Amino acid sequence: MFEDLPEIDRTLDKTAEGGGRLEKFSEAAQPLFEEMLLKAINFGDLRDPDKVRTQFQGKFTVTPLSAAAAPGGRTIEVFFSDPDPSDPLVPLGETSVGWIFLDAEGSEFTVNSVHKLDDRGPVLELSGTTLPSTEAELGVGLADATLRPPGLISLLGADYGLSVDTHEPEAFQRSGIRNVSQWLTLKGTVKSYDILGKIAGYRAVPLGLWGLGDPVPANVPSDHLFELPIGSGSFYTDLDPSRAFFDEVGADIIPLDMYCYETPNWVTDVIEPPTLGTVPDGTTVEAAIGSTMQGLTIVSTVDLGGDRWRVRVTGDLSPVVGIDYWWAEFAGEPGDTFYMETLPVEVVPGDWEFEVFGSSPTFGLTVNINYECHIEINCSYCRASVIRVEVTPVEVLSDPDALLDGVLTRLVQKILQVVPIHVRLTDIVHLVGPVQATLDIKALVTSSPSVLVAAPVGYYFDVVPADELELDPDHMVASATQFTVP
Amino acid sequence: MAVQAIVQENWRAILARIFSRDVADVHQEIVLFKIGEGGSLAGVPITPDATFNDIQSEGTPLAGGGTVGFTGGSTAVVGTGTTFLADVSPGDWIKPGPVASINFGSAGNPGTEVDEWGEVLTVNSDLSITLNANYIGATLAGRPCHKASAPLFTFRKTLVGGDVLFDSAVPAVVEITTIVAAGEANLDQLGGNPQFYELALFDNLGVMVCYVTFDLQTKSGAVQLNTIIQLVF
Known part of the structure; x- marks a missing residue:
């Protein structure tokens, strides 16, 4: 220079x-x-969200000796010992106005002014009217405090309309901003909930709810029936009002006045149709409709050109009386859906032919014929602007450094960023588990006379309104076996 | 054999706090079990109740509270702040309870329980009872008074290495094996073989972890009684 x-x-x-x-x-x-x-x-x-300073950078430890109200009584002065009076950087370093002073008991103060070469030794003037904890109060060696520059990531977040959650680990804070473009344009979609959940360390799945009229249909299972808010008398369900149609399913095959999710007692119920045979208990109506047409042998497949294929199978396809919602699942391509393009025709007794579209599908040896029910809305069962979100923590939350204070509340705040304005988030379900046994188990279980039974918790299943998040340990069960000798 | 078990509410809270990593003051260990003659109604084991904080054979504290003084070799029982006339009837059995514990959920300090019961002959006043025989236990004062319909026998035993095993698989299971050996717990206060219906686990603070009831088990020198309890998370 x-x-x-x-x-x-x-x-x-x-x-x-x-x-x-x-x-x-x-x-x-x-x-x-x-x-x-x-x-x-x-x-x-x-x-740069990967480089901008968070509250985790640039911090160092200092030892406050004592504190007192500053003259005027509007701020606080904190005094430090000065092991090297000739060096102004000892012990307060580069501390400057706006830095954060975090005392031993976790209280945060903002630095108002810094006097590194004061006659009384190094002095920090803090905003506030309560005194931070110091060695004079807690004892020598017990009052180590932290000084750090203010995090700048929240300023970067504000540029995008985001409020950065400073309770989160550093990586989450950074990814929250870096990945904003992934969900900002997807607001209201399932994907956006997924991304927001992952940013917070959760797997979040939103479910649109159906409003139920009064009276509530008796056939909605109680574990799919939600009163939101509790006590309001407004009931919702996450089950689609899907039903089979007369035009598509042979009328003597299945009772068609039931919802497809219903699981009647097929064995004893009078509604069991004679042609269906015995259906296992707990089978839904939808699964029962196609139950007689599973694993049918494929006799031949003919390429009709233009990606159209004629399939001949052995079996009884008489339940199929309309093609719109019937589909085939070939053994060669499990999980793929091939909708029927033509009504099955019995070409010779016991052999049926139908056509499907597909680009050189692998048929395999057998085929399942399945039915997909329609959603049928009516006055007592209609789409509601209410969603229910199920959240499951992912592995990263077992990181011992993760700050779990109010983690669910903060997750809800995040999710609300993608909830469209006409939608109400009224229900959040916290599915915990299986959580890995990393909490505080330690291996104290070997030969010690007793063990620390610190729980690695199993399943939590908690259904509460989003503003009353709590943990409910009702899943914990005990069982006992007893025997005598001899 | 019907055996029913339940995790006590007080311990559920401990587990929940551990889950939320609030581990600073949670360090409880399962160290003791009690097996007793309570826990049945007309010979039928009761359904385990998550709100119990002690085994039923230890008796129930008097509703009116207060403390009592028992004198070994005397029939006189003296109450302080008690309401004997409302709480006790002739024919009831009473004994000094354990020293009160400062630990939340604990029925009393472990190791301070008293085994000897006295049968009530007359209730003289709110502060005085006469037993129908000299009290056979040691002289004690300042204890809460526990009451039962019979001199219920309680056997307490400390768990040892290998009795409590932990499996961190999912779901995680803690398995506690309680053994009443052939030579143990064969004589109740009336000189008969104990008629056991209940068993409970306790932690180092005296907080009940789990409560189990089962069909009648008559304990004698020819029998070793093993009960394996699994706490599933």
């Missing part, structure tokens, strides 16, 4: 009268300018 000064000044400084003071001053100020240069070069870091 000295070399950058005009030559006349440098010459005068080198005279006996100048005494080199200007050169020494230049050298002293050089680190400050270098730091400013570095900050200018790294200015882009402020826009």
Whole structure:
């Protein structure tokens, strides 16, 4: 820096009268300018979610000796011991206005002013009117506090309309901003809930609910029936009002006045149709409709051109009387859906033919014929602007560094960012588990006379309104076996 | 054989706090079990209740509270702050309860329980009872008074290495094996073979972990009684 000064000044400084003071001053100020240069070069870091400073960077430990109200009583002065009075960077380092002082008991204060070379030793002036904990109060060695520069990531987040959750681990804070473009344009979609959930360490699945009229249909299972809010008398379900249609299913095959999710007692119920045979207990109506046409042998397949195929199978396809919602699942392509393009025709007794579309499908040896029910809305069963979100923590939440305080509440706040304005999030289900046994189990179970039974918790199933999140340990069960000797 | 078990409410809270990593003050261990003659109604084991904080054979504290003084070798029982006339009837059996515990959910400090019961002959006043025989236990005062319909026998035993096993698989299971050996617990206060219906586990703070009832088990020197309890999370 000295070399950058005009030559006349440098010459005068080198005279006996100048005494080199200007050169020494230049050298002293050089680190400050270098730091400013570095900050200018790294200015882009402020826009980079992977580099911008969070509250986890730049912090260091200090030992406050005592604290007192500052003159005027509107701020607090905190005093520190000064092991090296000639070095202004000891012990407060680069602490400056706006930094955060975090005392041993977790209270945060904002630094109002810094006096590194005060007559009374280094002094921090903090905003606030309560005193932070110090060694004078807690005892020597018990009051270590932390000083850190303010996190800048929340300023970056604000540019995108995001409020950064500072309770989260650093990686989540960064990914929350870095990945904003993934969900901002997807607001209201299932995918956006998924992304927001993952950012918070959860798998989040939204379910649109159906509003139920009064009276509530008796055939909605109680575990799919929700009163939201509780006590309001408004009931909802997450089950589609799907039904089989007369035009598509042979009328003597299945009773068609039932919802497809229903699981009647097929064995004893009078509605069991004679042609269906015995259907296992617990089978839904939808599964029962196709139950006689599973694993049918494929006799032949003919390529009709234009990706159209004629399939001949052995069996009884008489239940299929309309083609719109019937589909085939071939053994060669399990999980793929091939809708029927033509009504099955019995070409010879016991052999039926139908056509499907497919680009060189692998048929395999057998085929399942399945029926997909229609959603049939009526006055007592209609789409509601209410959603229910199921959240499951993913592995990252077992990270011991994760700050779990109010994690669910904060997750809800995140999810609300993608809930469209006409939709109400009224119900959130917290599915915990199986959680890995990493909480505080330790291996104290070997030969000690007793063990620490710290629970690695199993399943939590909690259905509460979103504003009353709580944990409910009712899943814990005990069982006992007893025997006598001899 | 019908055996029923339940995790006590007080322990569920402990587990929930551990789940939420609030581990700073949670460090309980299962260290003791009690087996007793209570826990039945007319010979039928009762359904385990998650709100119990002690085994039924220890008796129930008097509703009116207060403390009592028992004197070994005397029939006189003296109450302080008690309401004997409302709480006790002739024919009831009473005994000093354990020293009160400061631990939430604990029925009393472990190890301070008293085994000897006295049968009530007359209730003289709210503060005085006469037993129908000299009290056979030690002289004690300042204890809460426990009551039962019979001199119910309780056997307490500390669990040892290998009795409590932990399996961290999913679901995680803690398996506690309680053994009443052939030579143990063969004589109740009336000189007969104990008629056991109930069993409970306790942690190091005296908080009941789990309560089990079962069909009548008559304990004698020819019988070793093993009960394996699984706590599933």
